[in-house]
Amino acid sequence: xxxxxxxxxxxxxxxxxxxxxxxxxxxxxxxxxxxxxxxxxxxxxxxxxxxxxxxxxxxxxxxxxxxxxxxxxxxxxxxxxxxxxxxxxxxxxxxxxxxxxxxxxxxxxxxxxxxxxxxxxxxxxxxxxxxxxxxxxxxxxxxxxxxxxxxxxxxxxxxxxxxxxxxxxxxxxxxxxxxxxxxxxxxxxxxxxxxxxxxxxxxxxxxxxxxxxxxxxxxxxxxxxxxxxxxxxxxxxxxxxxxxxxxxxxxxxxxxxxxxxxxxxxxxxxxxxxxxxxxxxxxxxxxxxxxxxxxxxxxxxxxxxxxxxxxxxxxxxxxxxxxxxxxxxxxxxxxxxxxxxxxxxxxxxxxxxxxxxxxxxxxxxxxxxxxxxxxxxxxxxxxxxxxxxxxxxxxxxxxxxxxxxxxxxxxxxxxxxxxxxxxxxxxxxxxxx
Ligand code: LLP
Numbered sequence: 360x361x362x363x364x365x366x367x368x369x370x371x372x373x374x375x376x377x378x379x380x381x382x383x384x385x386x387x388x389x390x391x392x393x394x395x396x397x398x399x400x401x402x403x404x405x406x407x408x409x410x411x412x413x414x415x416x417x418x419x420x421x422x423x424x425x426x427x428x429x430x431x432x433x434x435x436x437x438x439x440x441x442x443x444x445x446x447x448x449x450x451x452x453x454x455x456x457x458x459x460x461x462x463x464x465x466x467x468x469x470x471x472x473x474x475x476x477x478x479x480x481x482x483x484x485x486x487x488x489x490x491x492x493x494x495x496x497x498x499x500x501x502x503x504x505x506x507x508x509x510x511x512x513x514x515x516x517x518x519x520x521x522x523x524x525x526x527x528x529x530x531x532x533x534x535x536x537x538x539x540x541x542x543x544x545x546x547x548x549x550x551x552x553x554x555x556x557x558x559x560x561x562x563x564x565x566x567x568x569x570x571x572x573x574x575x576x577x578x579x580x581x582x583x584x585x586x587x588x589x590x591x592x593x594x595x596x597x598x599x600x601x602x603x604x605x606x607x608x609x610x611x612x613x614x615x616x617x618x619x620x621x622x623x624x625x626x627x628x629x630x631x632x633x634x635x636x637x638x639x640x641x642x643x644x645x646x647x648x649x650x651x652x653x654x655x656x657x658x659x660x661x662x663x664x665x666x667x668x669x670x671x672x673x674x675x676x677x678x679x680x681x682x683x684x685x686x687x688x689x690x691x692x693x694x695x696x697x698x699x700x701x702x703x704x705x706x707x708x709x710x711x712x713x714x715x716x717x718x719x720x721x722x723x724x725x726x727x728x729x730x731x732x733x734x735x736x737x738x739x740x741x742x743x744x745x746x747x748x749x750x751x752x753x754x755x756x757x758x759x760x761x762x763x764x765x766x767x768x769x770x771x772x773x774x775x776x777x778x779x780x781x782x783x784x785x786x787x788x789x790x791x792x
């Protein structure tokens with residue numbers, strides 16, 4: 360994919376080249392942000408998030424539906440607040456995400472707690488907050504929740520996340536709906552869960568849930584998953600339960616390169632009638648769809664070198680900032696922020712971290728890049744900052760939100776002293792705590 364072929368991805372990311380050739384997000388020049396805040400910096404586009412949220416609500420308009428944004432994709436409080444204000448709920452997977460969601464202003468009743476391994480502490484925090492639904496993923500977890508609600512005399516609405524045993528064709532690390540994986544309750548254990556619920560007056564079965572995986576591109580397995588969910592609905596109704604929600608999970612794929620992801624309309628159309636007939640509220644939990652292409656990572660070229668016949672550009676963002684290329688072999692478009700000049704050639708864009716797996720792109724066709732040059736890594740709005748780390752004692756990047764002509768730092772770059780806050784240098788010495 361040469362730079363010329365990136366036009367659709369640039370447009371989808373809300374990016375445009377100005378007359379002078381520099382790249383702007385909304386009405387803000389990316390170079391201006393980089394000069395003011397430094398690099399690496401994640402920049403998010405409020406307009407892009409709003410636009411996608413609207414597309415999603417429009418596609419779901421004919422159904423009673425609820426959108427619970429998957430906080431794990433991008434948990435910055437400003438992003439969460441924006442989505443909460445639009446009316447979204449939140450899909451969380453930890454006590455940390457619960458605190459983020461509550462702090463951002465999501466009403467507790469619009470929060471759903473997913474995840475295979477919730478601790479007692481996390482479950483109790485969810486009960487105390489009175490969140491809308493706790494999705495349980497195993498008999499063991501359900502038993503634990505029964506015990507905790509009885510001990511603390513708390514009531515809760517639970518969802519049963521079913522493992523629909525569907526092959527969705529996602530990357531193996533982000534496939535979740537297949538039998539034998541850790542996710543969801545296998546069909547043959549649903550009856551045992553219902554038996555437990557029968558004896559648990561403090562729990563109400565409010566929802567049946569599934570989540571097939573992430574970056575899904577094919578509606579056919581999704582349709583099969585929905586069928587399995589509706590089969591399960593018949594089974595639980597037969598047993599005397601009346602859940603009011605079908606939670607279809609997230610996973611709606613986006614375009615990073617030349618993928619042709621179905622539109623939301625194309626995901627929903629084949630299952631719309633069946634969902635409407637179910638009489639249930641339809642819930643979706645998109646993360647990536649809402650934010651991936653509403654974010655870029657700004658990084659500066661530190662050095663150029665030539666080695667073993669390869670051109671290498673060493674940039675100031677590493678796998679600690681954007682793990683996706685290293686972990687999944689993910690492809691992210693990279694574009695020069697200033698007007699590109701000169702013939703394109705293959706270059707490895709690598710980070711400063713001491714690992715050979717620390718690359719953002721290999722053999723990428725780019726115009727000549729030189730030290731000091733600013734690059735934008737696209738599709739970095741989802742699973743970018745949230746998967747970042749302090750490896751190599753590197754401070755985590757700054758985060759900026761652009762809204763039309765305005766922009767603001769929504770998380771300052773970490774300070775180096777933050778890196779060891781709370782550590783004890785001399786645990787057994789005379790000044791030991
Ligand atoms: N609901 C549940 C229960 C999930 O486990 C996930 C994602 C979502 C919703 C949101 O999925 P999305 O709409 O964002 O695809 N780090 C990986 C993605 C991991 C997704 C994990 N679960 C990546 O960078 O591709």
